[in-house]
Amino acid sequence: MIGVQGWLPQAVSFLTALALVSAFAALSFRTLHLVVRAYAAQSVLLGLAALAVGLHKPAWHITALALLTIGFKGFGIPWFLFKVMEDVKIRREAAPFIGYPASLLGGVGLTLVSYAAVRPVMTDSFAGRGLALGLTIMLLGLWLMVGRKKAVTQVVGLLIVDNGLFVAALSTSFSMPMIVELGLLFDLLVGVTVLGLLIFRIQSTFASIDTDRLTRLRG
Amino acid sequence: MNLLPASAACLALGTLACLLLRRSPVAARSASLGAALLGSGLMLAASAACLAGDAGQAMVLPGPLGAAGFSFRLDPFSALFCGLVSCIALAASVYGLSYASGYDEKAAALGAFYDLFLLAMALVPAADNAFSFLFAWEAMTLSSFFLVTLDHEKASSRRAGYLYFVMSQAGTALIFASFLILWRAAGSLEFAAFRLAGPALPAGAKSAVFLLALAGFGLKAGTVPLHIWLPYAHPAAPSHVSALMSGVMIKTGIYGILLTALGFLGGGPAWWGGLVLGLGAVSSVLGVLYALMEHDLKRLLAFHSVENIGIILMGLGAGMLFSSFELPELALAAYAAGLYHTVNHAVFKSLLFLGAGSVLKAVGTRDMEKMGGLIKNMPATALCFLVGSMAISALPPLNGFMSEWLTFQSLLSGFGLESAAGRLGTLTAAACLALTGGLAAACFVKAFGVTFLALPRSEEALKAVESPAFELWAMAGLAGSCLLLGIMPGPVLRLMHAGLAPLLPAYPLAETPDLAAVGILGTVHPAVLLGMLAGLAAAAWLAVRLYAGPARVRRAPTWACGMPGLTPRMEYTSTAFSKPIRLMFAFLYKPSREIRRERMDQPYFPGAIHYSTEITYVIRERLYRPSVRTMLRGAHLVRGLQAGSVNLYLGYLCATVTLLLIFLIGRAR
Numbered sequence: 001m002i003g004v005q006g007w008l009p010q011a012v013s014f015l016t017a018l019a020l021v022s023a024f025a026a027l028s029f030r031t032l033h034l035v036v037r038a039y040a041a042q043s044v045l046l047g048l049a050a051l052a053v054g055l056h057k058p059a060w061h062i063t064a065l066a067l068l069t070i071g072f073k074g075f076g077i078p079w080f081l082f083k084v085m086e087d088v089k090i091r092r093e094a095a096p097f098i099g100y101p102a103s104l105l106g107g108v109g110l111t112l113v114s115y116a117a118v119r120p121v122m123t124d125s126f127a128g129r130g131l132a133l134g135l136t137i138m139l140l141g142l143w144l145m146v147g148r149k150k151a152v153t154q155v156v157g158l159l160i161v162d163n164g165l166f167v168a169a170l171s172t173s174f175s176m177p178m179i180v181e182l183g184l185l186f187d188l189l190v191g192v193t194v195l196g197l198l199i200f201r202i203q204s205t206f207a208s209i210d211t212d213r214l215t216r217l218r219g
Numbered sequence: 220m221n222l223l224p225a226s227a228a229c230l231a232l233g234t235l236a237c238l239l240l241r242r243s244p245v246a247a248r249s250a251s252l253g254a255a256l257l258g259s260g261l262m263l264a265a266s267a268a269c270l271a272g273d274a275g276q277a278m279v280l281p282g283p284l285g286a287a288g289f290s291f292r293l294d295p296f297s298a299l300f301c302g303l304v305s306c307i308a309l310a311a312s313v314y315g316l317s318y319a320s321g322y323d324e325k326a327a328a329l330g331a332f333y334d335l336f337l338l339a340m341a342l343v344p345a346a347d348n349a350f351s352f353l354f355a356w357e358a359m360t361l362s363s364f365f366l367v368t369l370d371h372e373k374a375s376s377r378r379a380g381y382l383y384f385v386m387s388q389a390g391t392a393l394i395f396a397s398f399l400i401l402w403r404a405a406g407s408l409e410f411a412a413f414r415l416a417g418p419a420l421p422a423g424a425k426s427a428v429f430l431l432a433l434a435g436f437g438l439k440a441g442t443v444p445l446h447i448w449l450p451y452a453h454p455a456a457p458s459h460v461s462a463l464m465s466g467v468m469i470k471t472g473i474y475g476i477l478l479t480a481l482g483f484l485g486g487g488p489a490w491w492g493g494l495v496l497g498l499g500a501v502s503s504v505l506g507v508l509y510a511l512m513e514h515d516l517k518r519l520l521a522f523h524s525v526e527n528i529g530i531i532l533m534g535l536g537a538g539m540l541f542s543s544f545e546l547p548e549l550a551l552a553a554y555a556a557g558l559y560h561t562v563n564h565a566v567f568k569s570l571l572f573l574g575a576g577s578v579l580k581a582v583g584t585r586d587m588e589k590m591g592g593l594i595k596n597m598p599a600t601a602l603c604f605l606v607g608s609m610a611i612s613a614l615p616p617l618n619g620f621m622s623e624w625l626t627f628q629s630l631l632s633g634f635g636l637e638s639a640a641g642r643l644g645t646l647t648a649a650a651c652l653a654l655t656g657g658l659a660a661a662c663f664v665k666a667f668g669v670t671f672l673a674l675p676r677s678e679e680a681l682k683a684v685e686s687p688a689f690e691l692w693a694m695a696g697l698a699g700s701c702l703l704l705g706i707m708p709g710p711v712l713r714l715m716h717a718g719l720a721p722l723l724p725a726y727p728l729a730e731t732p733d734l735a736a737v738g739i740l741g742t743v744h745p746a747v748l749l750g751m752l753a754g755l756a757a758a759a760w761l762a763v764r765l766y767a768g769p770a771r772v773r774r775a776p777t778w779a780c781g782m783p784g785l786t787p788r789m790e791y792t793s794t795a796f797s798k799p800i801r802l803m804f805a806f807l808y809k810p811s812r813e814i815r816r817e818r819m820d821q822p823y824f825p826g827a828i829h830y831s832t833e834i835t836y837v838i839r840e841r842l843y844r845p846s847v848r849t850m851l852r853g854a855h856l857v858r859g860l861q862a863g864s865v866n867l868y869l870g871y872l873c874a875t876v877t878l879l880l881i882f883l884i885g886r887a888r
Contacts, residue, residue: 110877113877114880116884117881120884142872142873143873146866146869149866
C-alpha cells in the first residue's frame with residue numbers, strides 16, 4: 001500500500017511468509033493433531049500480522065479484530081476440533097487420497113501458478129507479494145481438502161482457505177471493513193460448529209470419518 | 220372513467236380474501252366468485268369503454284429506481300381480448316356458484332388461484348411493456364398449473380401438471396428470447412419502443428423474433444406439434460376452469476402471435492404467412508382426428524381446441540399471406556375471420572366444457588362409454604350441449620358456421636394470388652378446413668349421441684339429475700351468445716375491425732365492412748338464412764300435418780329383430796362409432812387391438828371376450844420420445860463425471876481455479 005513505511009511491511013511479510021510455511025506443514029503432517037496445530041499456528045501468525053498493522057496505524061478496530069482472530073482462530077477453533085477428535089477417537093490420516101510427497105509437490109506447483117498469475121496484475125510489490133501469498137494459501141487449503149479423506153482434515157482445509165482470504169485482504173488494503181471481518185468470523189463459528197456436528201453424524205453412521213464413504217452424492 | 224385498476228384490485232382482493240377465509244369453504248367460495256364476478260364485470264366495462272373510444276383505461280405502477288415498472292393500458296386490440304376473457308369469466312363464475320361447491324375441501328386454494336388466474340389472464344393483453352407482459356404471463360401459467368393439479372392426489376393430475384409446467388416454461392423461455400432481441404434493438408422494455416424498433420430490424424433478426432414468438436406463443440395456443448400438454452392439462456382442472464383454459468387462456472397465445480408479428484414487426488415476408496397457414500392446417504386436421512378417437516368427454520373437447528386453434532391460425536396465416544402480397548382488403552377479411560373464430564371458439568368451447576362438467580358431476584366419470592340416455596334426465600343441459608355441438612360443427616345459423624365460412628371464403632380467394640405456391644397453399648388449406656369441418660361434425664354426432672341419446676349405460680347415468688339453476692343459466696347465456704354471434708356478423712365484424720385498427724394502421728378499415736366488395740362471394744345475411752330455415756321447417760311441418768293428419772304418438776321398445784331383452788350393452792358405442800374413421804386413417808393412427816377370450820375349452824360357447832384397442836400418437840412417438848431418449852443418453856455419458864466422491868468434486872473445484880489462473884497468466888502475456 002502506498003504510504004506504508006518503516007518496519008511494518010517487513011514484519012507483515014515475515015509473518016505471512018511463516019503462515020505459508022505453516023500451510024505447507026499442514027500438507028505434510030500425518031497426525032491430525034499436528035494438522036490442527038499447524039492451522040492454529042498459522043492463525044496466530046496472521047493475528048500477529050494484523051496486530052502489527054493495528055498498532056502501526058494506530059487503529060483500534062484492527063487491533064481488536066487481531067486479538068479476536070488470535071483468540072478465536074488460534075485457540076477456540078483448534079480446541080473445538082481437538083474435542084471432536086477425542087470424541088470420535090481418530091488420530092491419523094491412514095490412507096490419504098493423494099500421497100504426502102505428491103501433495104507437497106502439487107502444493108509447490110500451485111504456489112508457482114499463483115505467483116505467476118498475480119505478477120502481471122499487481123504493480124505494487126508489497127501488495128502483489130501479499131496477494132500472491134494469500135492466493136497460494138487459499139489454493140493450498142483447497143488442495144488439502146482434495147487430497148485427504150478424514151473429515152477433520154477437510155474442515156481444516158476450509159479454514160486455511162479462509163486464512164488465505166485474510167492474508168489477501170490484509171496485505172492489499174490493510175484490513176477489511178470491520179463488518180466484513182466480523183461477518184467472516186461469525187460464519188466460521190457457525191460453519192465449524194455445523195461441520196463438527198456433521199463429523200459426529202458421519203462417525204455414527206459409517207463408524208468412520210472417511211469422506212470417501214459418502215458416495216451417494218450423485219445423480 | 221378508468222375501471223382497469225378497480226377491476227384488478229377487485230380480483231386481487233378476492234385472492235387475498237380466499238387465503239384469509241380458508242377455514243370456511245362457503246365463505247372462501249363466495250368471496251372468490253363474488254370478486255370474480257365483480258372484477259370481470261368491471262373489466263368488461265373497461266374493455267367496452269376502450270372499444271368505444273376511451274383511451275384512458277390504464278394502470279401504471281412505477282418500478283423502483285428507474286427499473287421497468289408495471290404498466291397496463293388498453294388499446295382496442297387488447298380490449299377485444301380483455302373483453303373476451305371477462306365475458307367467459309362471467310359465465311364460468313356464474314357456473315361456479317354451484318359447480319365449485321363440489322370442491323369444498325379445497326375451496327380456499329381453488330378460489331385463490333381462480334381469481335389470480337382471471338386477473339393474470341385479463342392483464343396479459345392489457346400489458347404495455349415487456350416486463351408487465353411476462354409477469355402476467357407467468358402468473359397466468361403458474362396459477363393455472365395449480366388449478367390443473369388441484370386434484371393432486373391423482374397421479375394423472377400430477378403428470379398432466381408436470382407436463383404442462385415443463386412445456387409452458389419452455390414456451391416462456393422462447394418468448395423471453397424473442398422479447399430480448401426486440402429489447403436490444405429498442406433499448407427499452409416499453410411496447411411503444413418495440414413498435415418503433417421492430418419494423419427497422421434486419422430481415423434475419425425479424426424472422427428470428429417471429430419464429431421464437433410463434434413457437435413460444437404457439438405452444439400456449441396448442442398448435443401441433445407443441446400441443447401435447449393440452450389434452451392432458453385441460454381435462455384435469457375443474458370444469459369451469461377447463462372452460463376458461465380452453466376457451467380463453469389459449470387465445471392469449473393467438474394474441475401474442477398477432478402482437479409480435481403485426482404489432483411489433485409490422486408484418487413480414489410471404490413465408491411467415493405460409494408457415495402459420497400450414498401449422499393451422501396440420502393442427503386442425505390432426506386435432507379433430509385425435510378427438511374422434513377419444514372416449515373421455517373432456518379430453519375430446521380438449522383435442523377440439525387444438526383443431527379450432529388450427530382454424531384460427533389458418534385465417535390469420537391467410538391474412539399474413541395476403542398482407543405480404545399487398546392485398547389489404549383480402550388480408551383484412553382473413554384477419555377478421557380469424558379473430559371472429561377466436562371469439563366464437565371461446566364461446567362455444569366454454570359452453571361445451573361447462574356442459575361436460577355438468578355431465579361429469581351427474582355421472583361421476585369422464586368416460587363416454589358409461590354415459591347415455593342423459594337427455595331424459597337432463598333435458599336443459601342436453602339442449603345447451605347440443606347448441607354448442609352444432610356451433611362447433613359449423614352448422615348455420617350458429618356462430619361457428621359464420622366464422623368458418625368467412626375463413627373458407629378468404630382461403631378460396633387465395634386463388635387470385637400471383638404466386639403459384641400461394642395459390643396451392645391456400646387451396647390445400649381450404650381442403651383441410653373442409654375435411655376438418657366434416658370430421659368435427661362426425662365427432663360431435665358421436666359426442667352428443669353417445670352421451671345423451673339411447674339408453675343409459677350405467678347405474679349412475681340412469682340416476683343422473685338435471686344441473687342446478689346457476690349452471691343452466693351460465694350455459695343458456697353462452698348458448699344464446701352462440702346464436703346471436705351467428706346471426707349478427709355485421710356488428711361483430713365491425714368490432715373485429717375496430718380491434719384490428721391498432722395493428723394495421725395503414726389498412727382501409729371500413730366502418731361497415733362490405734364483404735361483397737372484396738370478392739367474398741355468395742353473401743347472404745345470416746338472419747335471412749335463419750328466416751329461411753325457420754320458414755322451411757314450418758313448411759315441412761305444415762306439409763306433414765296436412766298430409767298425415769294430427770301427430771300420433773306411439774311409445775314402444777326398439778325393434779330387436781324379434782329377439783327379447785335388448786340391453787344397453789348392445790348399443791352403438793363410441794369406439795364402434797369411430798371405427799370406420801379409425802380404419803380410413805389407419806396409416807396415421809397405427810391402431811393396435813387386443814382380443815382375449817376366457818374359457819376356450821368350448822369353442823362355440825366362449826365366456827367373456829375382452830376387446831381393447833389403442834392408437835399411436837405419432838407426434839409423441841416420433842418427435843418427443845426420440846428426443847427425450849437422446850437427451851437421457853447424453854446425460855448418461857456425462858454422468859461418469861459425477862462419481863459421488865467428495866474429494867473428486869473438490870478436485871474439480873481446485874482444477875477449475877488453477878486453470879482459470881493459468882488462463883489469466885496466458886491473457887496477461
